[in-house]
Amino acid sequence: DGGITQSPKYLFRKEGQNVTLSCEQNLNHDAMYWYRQDPGQGLRLIYYSQIVNDFQKGDIAEGYSVSREKKESFPLTVTSAQKNPTAFYLCASSIDLGGSVGEQYFGPGTRLTVT
Protein backbone atom coordinates (compact mmCIF):
# COMPACT_ATOMS: atom_id res chain seq x y z
CA ASP A 1 0.00 0.00 0.00
CA GLY A 2 1.20 3.49 -0.79
CA GLY A 3 1.42 5.94 2.02
CA ILE A 4 3.45 8.09 4.33
CA THR A 5 4.73 6.86 7.66
CA GLN A 6 6.20 8.55 10.68
CA SER A 7 7.96 6.97 13.59
CA PRO A 8 7.81 6.79 16.47
CA LYS A 9 4.26 7.82 17.39
CA TYR A 10 5.34 9.05 20.82
CA LEU A 11 8.79 10.32 21.76
CA PHE A 12 10.11 11.52 25.08
CA ARG A 13 13.38 13.37 25.51
CA LYS A 14 15.25 15.31 28.13
CA GLU A 15 15.89 18.98 27.57
CA GLY A 16 19.22 19.62 25.85
CA GLN A 17 19.13 16.50 23.69
CA ASN A 18 18.75 16.50 19.93
CA VAL A 19 16.10 14.16 18.56
CA THR A 20 15.34 13.00 15.01
CA LEU A 21 11.85 12.27 13.75
CA SER A 22 11.48 9.89 10.83
CA CYS A 23 9.26 10.41 7.77
CA GLU A 24 9.08 8.01 4.83
CA GLN A 25 6.79 7.96 1.79
CA ASN A 26 6.39 5.47 -1.04
CA LEU A 27 4.05 7.64 -3.12
CA ASN A 28 6.83 8.78 -5.47
CA HIS A 29 6.12 12.37 -4.44
CA ASP A 30 8.68 15.06 -5.11
CA ALA A 31 7.61 17.48 -2.39
CA MET A 32 7.73 16.82 1.35
CA TYR A 33 6.91 19.00 4.35
CA TRP A 34 7.23 19.19 8.10
CA TYR A 35 4.60 20.95 10.19
CA ARG A 36 4.25 21.61 13.86
CA GLN A 37 0.79 21.57 15.46
CA ASP A 38 0.06 23.19 18.81
CA PRO A 39 -3.39 23.25 20.47
CA GLY A 40 -5.70 25.91 19.05
CA GLN A 41 -3.29 26.82 16.28
CA GLY A 42 -3.12 25.94 12.64
CA LEU A 43 -0.30 23.94 11.16
CA ARG A 44 2.93 25.88 11.05
CA LEU A 45 5.43 25.02 8.37
CA ILE A 46 8.93 24.16 9.61
CA TYR A 47 10.75 23.05 6.46
CA TYR A 48 9.82 21.83 3.01
CA SER A 49 11.60 20.15 0.15
CA GLN A 50 10.55 20.16 -3.46
CA ILE A 51 13.18 17.76 -4.69
CA VAL A 52 16.00 15.52 -3.49
CA ASN A 53 19.01 17.37 -2.06
CA ASP A 54 17.05 20.60 -1.82
CA PHE A 55 15.05 22.05 1.07
CA GLN A 56 13.80 25.44 2.20
CA LYS A 57 13.00 27.01 5.55
CA GLY A 58 9.36 27.46 6.38
CA ASP A 59 7.88 29.93 8.84
CA ILE A 60 9.39 28.50 12.04
CA ALA A 61 12.66 26.82 11.05
CA GLU A 62 14.76 28.05 13.99
CA GLY A 63 15.99 25.17 16.14
CA TYR A 64 15.21 22.53 13.50
CA SER A 65 17.21 20.89 10.72
CA VAL A 66 16.33 18.52 7.88
CA SER A 67 17.95 16.48 5.13
CA ARG A 68 16.64 15.08 1.86
CA GLU A 69 19.18 12.55 0.66
CA LYS A 70 16.55 10.23 -0.78
CA LYS A 71 13.23 10.98 -2.45
CA GLU A 72 11.42 8.74 0.02
CA SER A 73 12.83 10.16 3.22
CA PHE A 74 12.73 13.57 4.94
CA PRO A 75 13.91 13.30 8.56
CA LEU A 76 13.52 16.24 10.96
CA THR A 77 15.98 16.90 13.77
CA VAL A 78 14.76 18.93 16.71
CA THR A 79 17.85 20.47 18.22
CA SER A 80 18.50 21.71 21.72
CA ALA A 81 18.26 25.24 20.32
CA GLN A 82 14.49 24.86 19.83
CA LYS A 83 13.07 26.72 22.82
CA ASN A 84 9.69 25.01 23.02
CA PRO A 85 9.96 21.65 21.28
CA THR A 86 7.01 19.82 22.88
CA ALA A 87 4.39 19.53 20.12
CA PHE A 88 2.71 17.25 17.62
CA TYR A 89 4.81 17.00 14.45
CA LEU A 90 3.25 16.15 11.11
CA CYS A 91 5.03 15.15 7.94
CA ALA A 92 3.32 15.45 4.56
CA SER A 93 4.08 14.91 0.91
CA SER A 94 2.58 16.01 -2.40
CA ILE A 95 3.19 15.30 -6.06
CA ASP A 96 4.80 18.70 -6.39
CA LEU A 97 4.71 22.01 -4.57
CA GLY A 98 1.29 23.09 -5.77
CA GLY A 99 1.33 23.41 -9.53
CA SER A 100 -1.22 20.59 -9.76
CA VAL A 101 -4.07 20.15 -7.27
CA GLY A 102 -1.50 20.42 -4.52
CA GLU A 103 -3.18 17.86 -2.28
CA GLN A 104 -0.96 16.94 0.64
CA TYR A 105 -0.88 13.45 2.13
CA PHE A 106 -0.16 13.42 5.84
CA GLY A 107 1.54 10.91 8.06
CA PRO A 108 0.00 9.89 11.42
CA GLY A 109 2.21 12.32 13.35
CA THR A 110 4.77 12.08 16.14
CA ARG A 111 4.01 13.53 19.55
CA LEU A 112 7.26 14.81 21.06
CA THR A 113 7.46 15.59 24.76
CA VAL A 114 10.58 17.23 26.13
CA THR A 115 11.01 17.52 29.90
Add this chain to the structure above:
Amino acid sequence: GEDVEQSLFLSVREGDSSVINCTYTDSSSTYLYWYKQEPGAGLQLLTYIFSNMDMKQDQRLTVLLNKKDKHLSLRIADTQTGDSAIYFCAETRYTGGFKTIFGAGTRLFVKA
Protein backbone atom coordinates in the same frame (compact mmCIF):
# COMPACT_ATOMS: atom_id res chain seq x y z
CA GLY B 1 -1.84 39.24 5.58
CA GLU B 2 -1.54 35.49 5.35
CA ASP B 3 -4.41 34.49 7.58
CA VAL B 4 -6.88 31.71 6.97
CA GLU B 5 -9.46 32.06 9.72
CA GLN B 6 -11.99 29.64 11.15
CA SER B 7 -14.04 29.51 14.29
CA LEU B 8 -12.56 27.05 16.77
CA PHE B 9 -15.66 25.10 17.80
CA LEU B 10 -18.99 23.89 16.40
CA SER B 11 -21.54 21.67 18.11
CA VAL B 12 -24.46 20.00 16.31
CA ARG B 13 -26.97 17.21 16.96
CA GLU B 14 -26.68 13.92 15.16
CA GLY B 15 -28.70 14.02 11.93
CA ASP B 16 -28.52 17.81 11.58
CA SER B 17 -26.38 19.60 9.00
CA SER B 18 -23.06 21.12 10.02
CA VAL B 19 -21.69 24.22 8.34
CA ILE B 20 -18.04 25.08 8.93
CA ASN B 21 -16.90 28.47 7.70
CA CYS B 22 -13.53 29.81 6.66
CA THR B 23 -12.27 33.15 5.42
CA TYR B 24 -9.02 33.82 3.65
CA THR B 25 -7.25 36.98 2.62
CA ASP B 26 -5.23 36.30 -0.50
CA SER B 27 -6.84 36.72 -3.89
CA SER B 28 -4.12 34.69 -5.61
CA SER B 29 -5.49 31.42 -4.22
CA THR B 30 -5.49 28.57 -6.72
CA TYR B 31 -7.00 25.69 -4.76
CA LEU B 32 -8.89 25.63 -1.47
CA TYR B 33 -9.16 22.49 0.63
CA TRP B 34 -10.94 20.94 3.54
CA TYR B 35 -8.97 18.44 5.61
CA LYS B 36 -10.24 16.28 8.49
CA GLN B 37 -8.13 15.30 11.50
CA GLU B 38 -9.27 12.62 13.92
CA PRO B 39 -7.73 12.50 17.42
CA GLY B 40 -4.03 11.68 17.45
CA ALA B 41 -3.87 11.24 13.69
CA GLY B 42 -2.65 13.11 10.64
CA LEU B 43 -4.82 15.18 8.34
CA GLN B 44 -6.87 13.59 5.60
CA LEU B 45 -8.06 15.51 2.56
CA LEU B 46 -11.86 15.57 2.39
CA THR B 47 -12.40 17.68 -0.67
CA TYR B 48 -10.98 20.58 -2.61
CA ILE B 49 -12.28 23.27 -4.94
CA PHE B 50 -10.52 25.18 -7.66
CA SER B 51 -10.73 28.93 -7.22
CA ASN B 52 -12.76 29.48 -10.40
CA MET B 53 -15.59 27.25 -9.11
CA ASP B 54 -18.33 28.33 -6.72
CA MET B 55 -19.67 24.99 -5.59
CA LYS B 56 -18.67 21.37 -5.36
CA GLN B 57 -20.75 18.49 -4.03
CA ASP B 58 -19.45 15.10 -3.02
CA GLN B 59 -21.98 12.79 -1.31
CA ARG B 60 -22.74 14.38 2.09
CA LEU B 61 -20.24 17.20 1.58
CA THR B 62 -20.98 20.50 -0.14
CA VAL B 63 -18.31 23.16 -0.57
CA LEU B 64 -19.33 26.71 -1.35
CA LEU B 65 -16.85 29.35 -2.43
CA ASN B 66 -17.62 33.06 -2.49
CA LYS B 67 -14.53 34.46 -4.13
CA LYS B 68 -15.70 38.08 -3.85
CA ASP B 69 -15.97 37.81 -0.05
CA LYS B 70 -13.08 35.29 0.21
CA HIS B 71 -15.36 32.93 2.10
CA LEU B 72 -15.32 29.14 1.95
CA SER B 73 -17.76 26.83 3.68
CA LEU B 74 -18.12 23.09 4.19
CA ARG B 75 -21.60 21.67 4.74
CA ILE B 76 -21.91 18.14 6.09
CA ALA B 77 -25.42 16.76 5.62
CA ASP B 78 -26.90 14.26 8.12
CA THR B 79 -23.97 14.68 10.52
CA GLN B 80 -22.96 11.50 12.32
CA THR B 81 -20.98 10.93 15.53
CA GLY B 82 -18.14 9.64 13.33
CA ASP B 83 -17.88 13.12 11.83
CA SER B 84 -16.57 14.45 15.15
CA ALA B 85 -13.09 15.71 14.35
CA ILE B 86 -11.11 18.86 13.63
CA TYR B 87 -11.71 20.33 10.17
CA PHE B 88 -8.99 22.44 8.59
CA CYS B 89 -9.49 24.92 5.81
CA ALA B 90 -6.41 25.47 3.63
CA GLU B 91 -5.50 27.41 0.54
CA THR B 92 -2.69 27.16 -1.96
CA ARG B 93 -1.61 30.47 -3.37
CA TYR B 94 0.98 31.48 -5.89
CA THR B 95 3.16 34.44 -4.93
CA GLY B 96 6.35 33.76 -6.83
CA GLY B 97 6.13 30.18 -5.62
CA PHE B 98 3.37 27.93 -4.35
CA LYS B 99 2.54 28.00 -0.67
CA THR B 100 -0.22 26.26 1.29
CA ILE B 101 -1.65 28.03 4.34
CA PHE B 102 -3.77 26.18 6.92
CA GLY B 103 -6.37 27.62 9.25
CA ALA B 104 -6.37 26.81 12.97
CA GLY B 105 -9.05 24.16 12.55
CA THR B 106 -12.70 23.92 13.68
CA ARG B 107 -13.42 21.26 16.27
CA LEU B 108 -16.80 19.66 15.44
CA PHE B 109 -18.70 18.01 18.28
CA VAL B 110 -21.65 15.81 17.31
CA LYS B 111 -24.17 15.12 20.08
CA ALA B 112 -26.15 11.91 19.94
